[in-house]
Amino acid sequence: MSIPAADLPVPEKVLRLAAGATLTPVWLNSLDTATFATDDGRYIKYGPIDPESSRAEEAERLVWAGRYTRVPEVIEHGEEDGSEWLVTRAIPGRSAVDPHWIARPDTAVRAVGRGLRLLHDALPVAGCPFDWSVPSRIAGAADRGIAVPERLHSAPAVDFLVVCHGDACVPNTLLDENGSPLAHVDLGALGTADRWADIAVASMSTEWNYGPGFEDILIEAYGVAPDRERLAYYRDLWNAT
Incomplete structure (x- = not known):
């Protein structure tokens, strides 16, 4: 995993999820799943469907764990055409x-x-x-x-x-x-x-x-x-x- 270059290409789906918010790439993993921060307090994780842990599975775990400890709040998640995404609310840290x-x-x-x-x-x-x-x-x-x-x-x-x-x-x-x-x-x-x-x-x-x-x-x-x-x-x- 690494911090990506500022000019990392933004997928069309991420642009639609951003809904006009300014995007900053903050993380890129070995499966080419990228995480972008928005200037309105969200994180958008987008990439190929992960065979080890899907975004739907991650969302389910975040919702459960959030009952007991501080984790990102899930806003939405989904998948289409071999890619998946997860949108969460940013935590100030x-x-x-x-x-x-x-x-x-x-x-x-x-x-x-x-x-x-x-x-x-x-x-x-x-x-x-x-x-x-x-x-x-x-x-x-x-x-x-x-x-x-x-x-x-x-x-x-x-x-x-x-x-x-x-x-x-x-x-x-x-x-x-x-x-x-x-x-x-x-x-x-x-x-x-x-x-x-x-x-x-x-x-x-x-x-x-x-x-x-x-x-x-x-x-x-x-x-x-x-x-x-x-x-x-x-x-x-x-x-x-």
Whole structure:
């Protein structure tokens, strides 16, 4: 994922959804799904139908999670001709990888760790209709033609079951101006799983965004000691699926 160039072409559907608002491209992922900010307080995510997590599935999870914690409010979503979109209301905060926070990595990393713990504490496992367990992830990968190595089919025993974010990489935490966790975005894979499935990915992603040396700082801010076995397993599973 990356911050796109300011002159990123705007699809016709996005122009129609913008309804005259000024658009600024803010994010582009590996599937060529682009996110645009509007000057009237919305975000428009548009791109090819994602075989792993559709915009309709993301909208469903946002609506559910929004009952318990701060996430973007869904305005509309849909699909046509092999593409899909999701329009949400903007939350006044900055991604943890905004240049402001890239320059302050220690503050950002600790905020992401605390924010992930707050998310896990806020979302109730009982009654959660979404699953992100190891068997469901392996089955989902198989549906997409990905053969997960046999050694990853046996996961460590669940340490603590939570409702995981599902893509807890650091860009998906928003921080307020004081460097406190404010909200989470991109919840398309949200579901119940061992908390280490999220912790492993969140801590691993610190190196991609801030450089080496921050992984254990995030885990400490979450409030647990590093579990090297579970960290290694869930990072391998992430990379394999």
